[in-house]
Amino acid sequence: KTHWDHVLEEMVWLSKDFESERKWKLAQAKKVSLKASKGMLDQATRGEKKMKEEEQRLRKVALNISKDVKKFWTKIEKLVLYKHQMELDEKKKKALDKQLEFLLGQTERYSTMLAENLVDAHTPAEKISAEHHMSIQCKDIDGDIINEPKEANVGGLRDVTLKL
Numbered sequence: 001k002t003h004w005d006h007v008l009e010e011m012v013w014l015s016k017d018f019e020s021e022r023k024w025k026l027a028q029a030k031k032v033s034l035k036a037s038k039g040m041l042d043q044a045t046r047g048e049k050k051m052k053e054e055e056q057r058l059r060k061v062a063l064n065i066s067k068d069v070k071k072f073w074t075k076i077e078k079l080v081l082y083k084h085q086m087e088l089d090e091k092k093k094k095a096l097d098k099q100l101e102f103l104l105g106q107t108e109r110y111s112t113m114l115a116e117n118l119v120d121a122h123t124p125a126e127k128i129s130a131e132h133h134m135s136i137q138c139k140d141i142d143g144d145i146i147n148e149p150k151e152a153n154v155g156g157l158r159d160v161t162l163k164l
Helices: 001-121
Strands: 145-153 159-163
Touching: none
Parallel strands: none
Antiparallel strands: 145 159
């Protein structure tokens, strides 16, 4: 081999080396340009992504607030129903107390009349009819007559029959 053959071999090797390096540099440039374009797209989509995340966060906050509001009004509704029930119970209690007072008053009147009749039974000179003592008519809350005297028998122990 001559010197010129070695120079030509070296030139072939050097051209192949330059060609491969050019291909490698072009490949690297493509990779860098793709990364750069992706980075630019990422910045554009990053803003959209942030907006979507913010919207999702706001939706979650709104959902929690709506749940709290619903829970509050459910509690208020229970409270109102409880107060309404308490008012109804109080009215019923007042009506029952009135009826109890009425019954106690009637029982007291009847017992005093019975006691008077027992005393009167020992003194037959005074005969007072039971109708005279039973002339009181009692009315309930609606104004209806609860009881009224039906008949009275005068005897040893006076029997009083009431129509209920």
